[in-house]
Amino acid sequence: MWACGGPCRHVALRTAADSMCPVALNLRHLLHLSIPGNPDMSARQVHVINHPLVQHKLTLMRRKDTSTKSFRELVHEISAMLAYEITRDMPMQEIEIETPLEPMKSRVIDGKKVVLASILRAGNGFLDGMLNVIPGARVGHIGLYRDPDTLQAVEYYFKMPSDMHERDVIVLDPMLATGNSAVAAVDRLKLTNPRSIRFACLVTCPQGLKTFHDHHPDVPVYTPAVDRGLNSHGYIVPGLGDAGDRIFGTK
Numbered sequence: 001m002w003a004c005g006g007p008c009r010h011v012a013l014r015t016a017a018d019s020m021c022p023v024a025l026n027l028r029h030l031l032h033l034s035i036p037g038n039p040d041m042s043a044r045q046v047h048v049i050n051h052p053l054v055q056h057k058l059t060l061m062r063r064k065d066t067s068t069k070s071f072r073e074l075v076h077e078i079s080a081m082l083a084y085e086i087t088r089d090m091p092m093q094e095i096e097i098e099t100p101l102e103p104m105k106s107r108v109i110d111g112k113k114v115v116l117a118s119i120l121r122a123g124n125g126f127l128d129g130m131l132n133v134i135p136g137a138r139v140g141h142i143g144l145y146r147d148p149d150t151l152q153a154v155e156y157y158f159k160m161p162s163d164m165h166e167r168d169v170i171v172l173d174p175m176l177a178t179g180n181s182a183v184a185a186v187d188r189l190k191l192t193n194p195r196s197i198r199f200a201c202l203v204t205c206p207q208g209l210k211t212f213h214d215h216h217p218d219v220p221v222y223t224p225a226v227d228r229g230l231n232s233h234g235y236i237v238p239g240l241g242d243a244g245d246r247i248f249g250t251k
């Protein structure tokens, strides 16, 4: 849960009380979010999803004795809730429909179908739950590996739907850790010129957010948790371990 143990949402930073939170102060420093009204504030958005159900499920997922079966079920449940929050401000349009009684104008999500862009392989864990909530969504995949010599992310697979300029994309990766693969994925995605990009994860940390937003200040991150930091292997601490291994039972 929150390092501060209190109600602070770390990056909302809207109240004086929140500003006392050490994690928020650290994030302010790292993300330059200090002054309300600062243009950076809106440019470098981090949406911390603090809903009790989401937080409860994340706590269960973090526990080391949670089985693969339970972990997978929890990813499924929590990703549906994340989809609900992430799509909260999506643009809408009014269309004419007819109820059994009379014609009316009613609202639907504007534009072509949303794209769920999964960063392989752990991002795939989000797909089923999100597709439950956004059943018409298209699914794209981004495969990256880290070159052992240069430590740079190298693309080995990239497939998105057509007409990306008319689509809103939600990039999926449970762990926004160093931020390097997230940056590379969004770099590549931007070449397809989508209408908008949002980034969804389960856990992140200040370093990952800083790296990501240094490169992509225009892409909001949606996360239930901003953890303390990274260990020497690039894992988020306290984190939840290797998300791919825990989803797919490969360890």
Ligand code: URA
Binding pocket: 122, 175, 177, 234, 235, 236, 237, 239, 240, 241, 242, 243, 244
């Ligand atoms: N990838 C993971 O699966 N977990 C981490 O903590 C960092 C990267």
